[in-house]
Structure formats: structure tokens, C-alpha cells
Amino acid sequence: MLIIACPHCGQRNSNEFTFNGEVVTRPGPDPDPATWRRYLYMKTNATGWQEERWFHVSGCRRFLMIERNQDTNEIRMVRDYGDRR
Ligand SMILES: [Zn+2]
Secondary structure, X not given: OOEEEEOXXXXXXXXXXXXXXXXXXXOOOOOOXXXXXXXHXXXXXXXXXXXXXXEOOOOOOXXXXXXXXXXXXXXXXXXXXXXXX
């Protein structure tokens, strides 16, 4: 069981959330086709720490940025996705 500390709702079971994939920086304006292909389809799926986007569907219905270790499922950072920038 994975517990996620939502900054709005507190400690919640991960089954209240949907996983929206790893965070990938969108390419700048007018990228070449190879850059678009990498952005859309080529996820890193790396081991170790990864930034991910989750949606709290059964709670505050907000997107969250979560830093999770792919090997251990440890979470070391959760914040509102809008706080990233
Ligand atoms: Zn929440």
C-alpha cells in the first residue's frame, strides 16, 4: 500500500489517486519532429527518483507533483502541481 500525503487532504491511500505519468518538460515553440516524438512517446522509465504527476480524483481533485523512488516506492516530496513554476 502506498500512502500519499496530499498537501490539501492529508495522508491518503494511493487508490484515491490516478497516476498521470512522469513529468516531462514540453519542448519550446516549433520543435522538429524528432523532438516531438521524444516528448510524446519516449518516456525515460528510469530507476531511482522520478517526478510524477498524480491526480487526487477521490479528494481535492487537484493535480500533484510527486517525487517517488521507482525502486522502493518511497515518496520524498508532494506538492500542488501549480506550485512548480
Ligand atoms: Zn487532495
